[in-house]
Amino acid sequence: MTETIDFAPQARLVAGIAEGIGDEQLAGPTPCPEYQVRHLLGHLVHLTGAFRDAARKDFGPHLDQDPGNALPELGPGWRTDLPKLLDELVEVWRDPAAWEGMTRAGGLDLPGAVAGAVAMDELVVHGWDLARATGQAYAPDEASLGVAQALLTPQEGDASGNSMFGAVVPVPDGAPLLDRVIGLSGRDPGWRPGA
16 A cells, blocks of 8 residues: 555544533444443544554554453543544554554554554444434545445455455445445444334
């Protein structure tokens, strides 16, 4: 990969959605069946810090943690921590060196360019999860959606029809790009709380 991805539009969008979440919504359901809103926010706080450090090639024990091991807890300072971490994520991925060589995230060694794409996909998909769970509008920029789509699209010749995160949920031909990305992530684009 020779070009970088601008995280700023998606980071601003996710920060705005998080800001719009009331304390009374933290125990609500999300499109991630095991996660309440608070768990999803805890996951975002953790992954934002982890992918910030992955960009810096700042290898510490937190980059070895498998995010699927336990429900992520939400710390009391999340309302200030998450926007700060999102700003830092934007800054570190502006450095072309973040996209070069190898790094580590979630206990896996991977190329910097792949880590950047995974970080963007996490923001796009989990931004949708939070917006949908809390009844907020969600309109990611086309470039961010394109990164997520490229990452999630099953490899040519893959007979399983799965993306890297599991079974793809089919969407109608001509569906909006956001719905196609969400379907590729294994989620139903029509998901609503209580539905």
